[in-house]
Amino acid sequence: MARVRLEQITKRYGATVAVDRVSADIREGEFITLLGPSGCGKTTTLRMVAGLIDLTEGHILFDDQVVNNIPTHRRNIGLAFQSHALFPHLSVAKNVAFGLEVRGGMSKGARNARVTEMLEMMELTGFEERVPAQLSGGQQQRVALARMLATDPRVLLFDEPLSALDRNLRDTLKYSILALQRRTKKTAIYVTHDQSEAFAISDRIFVMNKGKIEQAGTQLDIYLRPQSEFVANFVGDNNALRGEIISISENGADGRTAVVSANGYTLSAFCPPDVAVGDNVLAFVRPENIHVLSETDGRGDPTVVEGTIEQIVFEGPTVRITVDAKGFPLKVNVGGAERLTLIEGGQRTVRLKLDEVTLVKSNGVTL
Amino acid sequence: MSAIASSPVQRNRKLSSRTVFGALQHVYIWIWLVLFALPFVVTILRSIQDVDGGHSFAAYQQVFESYRGNLWFSVKVTVITIIINLLVSIPGAYAIVRYTVPGKRFVLSLLNLALYTPGAVAGISLVITYSYLFHIPRTTTGLVGAYVVGTYPLMLVPIIVALRDLPQVYEEAARTLGANRAQSLFRVELPLLGPGISAGILLTFVIVFNEFLVTLFIAGPHTTTAALTVYNLTRTGFLPSTAALAAAMQLISFLVVLLFFRTFGSRYLKGTFLI
Amino acid sequence: MSIPASTQKDAAPSTDNSRSRERRRRLTGPAMVLPALLVTVLFSIIPIVYLAIVSFTEKSSFFFRNTTYTWANYSTIWDRYLPNLETTMRLALLSSLIDLIFGYPFAYILIRKVRYRELVRTLMVFPLFGPLYLAYGLSYIFLPNGPLSPVLEFFNIPATKWLYSEPSTLFGMMIFTFPFMVMNIGAALSNVDPMLEEAANTLGAAPWKVFIRVLFPLSYGGVLAGFLMCFGWNLGVFVVPVLLGGLEQQRVISLTLYSKGMSQQDFGMASAMGIVLMAIAFIVTWASLRFSRGALGA
Numbered sequence: 001m002a003r004v005r006l007e008q009i010t011k012r013y014g015a016t017v018a019v020d021r022v023s024a025d026i027r028e029g030e031f032i033t034l035l036g037p038s039g040c041g042k043t044t045t046l047r048m049v050a051g052l053i054d055l056t057e058g059h060i061l062f063d064d065q066v067v068n069n070i071p072t073h074r075r076n077i078g079l080a081f082q083s084h085a086l087f088p089h090l091s092v093a094k095n096v097a098f099g100l101e102v103r104g105g106m107s108k109g110a111r112n113a114r115v116t117e118m119l120e121m122m123e124l125t126g127f128e129e130r131v132p133a134q135l136s137g138g139q140q141q142r143v144a145l146a147r148m149l150a151t152d153p154r155v156l157l158f159d160e161p162l163s164a165l166d167r168n169l170r171d172t173l174k175y176s177i178l179a180l181q182r183r184t185k186k187t188a189i190y191v192t193h194d195q196s197e198a199f200a201i202s203d204r205i206f207v208m209n210k211g212k213i214e215q216a217g218t219q220l221d222i223y224l225r226p227q228s229e230f231v232a233n234f235v236g237d238n239n240a241l242r243g244e245i246i247s248i249s250e251n252g253a254d255g256r257t258a259v260v261s262a263n264g265y266t267l268s269a270f271c272p273p274d275v276a277v278g279d280n281v282l283a284f285v286r287p288e289n290i291h292v293l294s295e296t297d298g299r300g301d302p303t304v305v306e307g308t309i310e311q312i313v314f315e316g317p318t319v320r321i322t323v324d325a326k327g328f329p330l331k332v333n334v335g336g337a338e339r340l341t342l343i344e345g346g347q348r349t350v351r352l353k354l355d356e357v358t359l360v361k362s363n364g365v366t367l
Numbered sequence: 368m369s370a371i372a373s374s375p376v377q378r379n380r381k382l383s384s385r386t387v388f389g390a391l392q393h394v395y396i397w398i399w400l401v402l403f404a405l406p407f408v409v410t411i412l413r414s415i416q417d418v419d420g421g422h423s424f425a426a427y428q429q430v431f432e433s434y435r436g437n438l439w440f441s442v443k444v445t446v447i448t449i450i451i452n453l454l455v456s457i458p459g460a461y462a463i464v465r466y467t468v469p470g471k472r473f474v475l476s477l478l479n480l481a482l483y484t485p486g487a488v489a490g491i492s493l494v495i496t497y498s499y500l501f502h503i504p505r506t507t508t509g510l511v512g513a514y515v516v517g518t519y520p521l522m523l524v525p526i527i528v529a530l531r532d533l534p535q536v537y538e539e540a541a542r543t544l545g546a547n548r549a550q551s552l553f554r555v556e557l558p559l560l561g562p563g564i565s566a567g568i569l570l571t572f573v574i575v576f577n578e579f580l581v582t583l584f585i586a587g588p589h590t591t592t593a594a595l596t597v598y599n600l601t602r603t604g605f606l607p608s609t610a611a612l613a614a615a616m617q618l619i620s621f622l623v624v625l626l627f628f629r630t631f632g633s634r635y636l637k638g639t640f641l642i
Numbered sequence: 643m644s645i646p647a648s649t650q651k652d653a654a655p656s657t658d659n660s661r662s663r664e665r666r667r668r669l670t671g672p673a674m675v676l677p678a679l680l681v682t683v684l685f686s687i688i689p690i691v692y693l694a695i696v697s698f699t700e701k702s703s704f705f706f707r708n709t710t711y712t713w714a715n716y717s718t719i720w721d722r723y724l725p726n727l728e729t730t731m732r733l734a735l736l737s738s739l740i741d742l743i744f745g746y747p748f749a750y751i752l753i754r755k756v757r758y759r760e761l762v763r764t765l766m767v768f769p770l771f772g773p774l775y776l777a778y779g780l781s782y783i784f785l786p787n788g789p790l791s792p793v794l795e796f797f798n799i800p801a802t803k804w805l806y807s808e809p810s811t812l813f814g815m816m817i818f819t820f821p822f823m824v825m826n827i828g829a830a831l832s833n834v835d836p837m838l839e840e841a842a843n844t845l846g847a848a849p850w851k852v853f854i855r856v857l858f859p860l861s862y863g864g865v866l867a868g869f870l871m872c873f874g875w876n877l878g879v880f881v882v883p884v885l886l887g888g889l890e891q892q893r894v895i896s897l898t899l900y901s902k903g904m905s906q907q908d909f910g911m912a913s914a915m916g917i918v919l920m921a922i923a924f925i926v927t928w929a930s931l932r933f934s935r936g937a938l939g940a
Contacts, residue, residue, distance in 0.1 A: 050543060073541075079539075148543075395747065395751060396756055403766070406779020456678070458678075459674065469672070483927040484923070488916040493685070577775075578772065601774070613774075
């Protein structure tokens, strides 16, 4: 149960910067996820916390203790590998007992008791004498978890432990991992590229890209208030429009609202503090926040958009339409009963209202 | 080849020609296998021939009485060579697979140098070097040195193969569980390298146990191995005792090989010219 | 667990320690390969260098007061021992060719047709034991009044023709290096997809054509590697001519070297012969490894 602090940790391989001044403060007992595409530096960061990779710069602290120079085997961490990494020449029981045996200080009886306890916790009682090769993928991963927890590590690290398993197994196991963490109350750092996995189990999420943390926050923060172009596009589906701030009005406690001229539309959006009038911005609106209006609604509202339906796809719970509005394609998700009207109606044009538009300052680089 | 139109008689003839050809191929293989095995079989037969045409194991008794010292010496020297090979090859394999070594390819070619050297050349060079440079003429140390340099590359290869197949993740897992370098090595890595290491031991044993050519140059009266004894005896004719010693050496070697194949299969001998 | 506790956030930068660890890691590789290098240097390289030096001395004068340096050994080889070299090369070349001719079909049948490959592999281990037992057994088989003589009498072949001749020497050499050839060709052939042969068949190529146009070109590397490996080994042949050869066969360099060096103590000459043999064998074997798959250390 340790508080983990990453202070400006950096990893360079020659001229390439794999991890670029990453800082994070993880509270005791918190479950955080490093989320990002391949090559973003999340695995490298995790391995530095584990001690398998040396830092080029920065500090890692467990509870106010700098652990940079402590070798892996004395950091008292637990690491769950993508490939479970069970020792093929040892039985399940011996695998789980491995960490206890190498550290010493426990009698044989105490070790056996602990092994039994761990296997029970993972619902693998009776598997003691089996060899890893005799187990299914899910069972192997559970033995790996039991092995990791047996030594009572102070930090739990997960390196995409579920990506080698099939969909159903993944869904079940991720909740088991969460339950395990809650029960043992240990600080956990989880790495994945799967957004739904991250959303399902984390207290906080750190979205990483190209070695940097793009945004850190809860699921809601990240989804509803992306602070960068990358986060807006990586998490969930999004429409992005380029625009310019025309005016900003203060709303007191609610922050500021901006009027944006984007792609020929006039939009009203929540305005982040670092944006000023005249700035170039990207306006993001999620497909589920674009509402289809009837013929009569919103007449005279300058923020209503008209466009032609290019494509309709029935996805089951939603209907996804691609709309060409003033030359710009908008992706819209329609749910509920009105989606069926859309399908069967056969109309060619729609009138749309864009809600919950978020702005991100643009650096002028095209998407 | 219109099978539909051909008569039954024709079809049978076609069939039998293919089976005959197939049989001939098997025969071809077997001819050579027999040729390989023949010298060995003949040696055994000769070794159990009695003076008056019967069969007896008297020759073997005589061999074990007269040459017991040589056999024991051979075993001793072979075991020492195996141990030194292990101490040299295991770190060497690690260096090549897991660490960076400047000029790795050149170093590897260099390590194989002894294998490109004809036996007589190695022999004469070592005789001169041992007698006049190192001052260890006709010693056991000299023998062991020659054997190690000639066989450790053959132990290096199977261990490299095994090490390459060993994912680094096991070592990492051991570390995260608290094992230091030594614990990880002895509890996880070496057991998993077992088959590769055993292949190396096998090759070393068989080659060193039966080596006589370089030995011919560098051995002395007190350091005569069993293989060298066999060579010396073959100059004197075809007595049953000579055959017995030769047969015994081959039998021992063959049993060791069989034992290895039974336990580990032939995977780890890949790349050593033999498999 | 002795963990250095640091309560200062701005403790000494981590770079110092990690850089020294980097340095240590860079040194570990060479350090671990050092024993092997040492062994090779001591017992392989130094002896050969020494041999080269001695080859330029007269007889055993290197080891005594007045060492005389001379080219004489090499010129003598050129003047007097050329027949020995010629015999050595001829025997090596012929036996390797025979290996190729009989080994290729063997390898082909083994890879494509026969199912008891494991058994064959086990038997092919015999060369590991060295040519001594093989040569000895063969010499006994071919012996006049030996086990083969009743068979020979039946066919009216004079028994003495077999032993101590070039054919018997070639046979002994060829049998010993046969597995080297088969392994190399086998490795190359197993990389040739059998479907390629089938495709050639369906396109109308008779078996002979399939061999020339498809199989051989694709297995050429293995053929070359096997040939060179056999050749390289056969250059240094020693015991086979002793037990199976006549006077002419016993002119091979290895034997001459032995008699010069050990019997006559003419170390200068023996060293020169050694260097010459080594040079030829080295070039050949090095070339063979360049073409062979799964060569040592690859």
